[in-house]
Amino acid sequence: MTTSPDDMAKALSDPAPIRFGGAGMIERTRPWRARGVARHVVLSSLAGLQRLGGALERGLARPRVHFISLHSVAPAEENKFRLLLTQLALTHRFVRYSEAVEHVRRGGIDRPLLTFSLDDGFRTCLASLRILEEFGACGCVFVCSAVVGEKRFGQVSAFCRDRLGVPPTQFVSWDDLGAILRAGHEVGSHTRTHANLAALGPVELANEIEGSRAELEARLGPIRHFAWPFGRFFHVRRQVVDAMAHAGYESSASTERGCHVVPASRPPTILCLRRDYIDVAWPLPHCLYFLARSAAQTSADAHLWPADLVPQPSDP
């Protein structure tokens, strides 16, 4: 079997392979170092070819709605984030997340439109949002309602280790979320406990999907958007998509790479959004490579769920 450089880059586009343990917990597999070097070399080559051939410029100039997914930006990476935003501002209009969803639903995709979302609700996202504000941009923070305001080290540590596979990291508080909304940003649901939804039964699904919306709305007002944990299509099932739509969300965001080039001709009850994950620690040409590649390769049906996740006309 042969593997093209583009396939290699696709395989290397996630920071680390993830596999699931019991009860929706994750385990990350390694080694990082050899993989990191190979990834860097392949992506640098592809980004160079893309730039030389004019595909970078053409991709970034394509009219579309592009959702970017971030976690948060480490203090040491803040200036790199500013550099990325400076570069993107040359060719894109930054819009609020709900405005971007409206464009996918109703149209008006006549220029490159970009919006930002930050998953998991780490408190470090506050600094990232302030940098977005410097560029007149807004973000949507997807939080797990069960850990908003959690201050107990043991609980934070266990959640970070078992659910997110990261070292202990402080989460946003309810006061933080209130301030985020007052600053013009948005808040969405990322479930209650960052569970692997594909592994859950109906009662647990309702608890994670409807329960998180109820908890967030009780403190913050209307919650319109959802992003499911881990973000790939194999992390949801048809019953999960049903539960998302039943809970009343307008959109549900994946981390399947891609963007939206035309409005949804027959919008499903709940829009399926593609997002490009960007780690600001990556070299700038690598970040731009992924965005331009998605812009060039995305298809008109990017807002539709895969056929096995929604009812089909031929279904009984």
Ligand SMILES: [Zn+2]
């Ligand atoms: Zn997450």
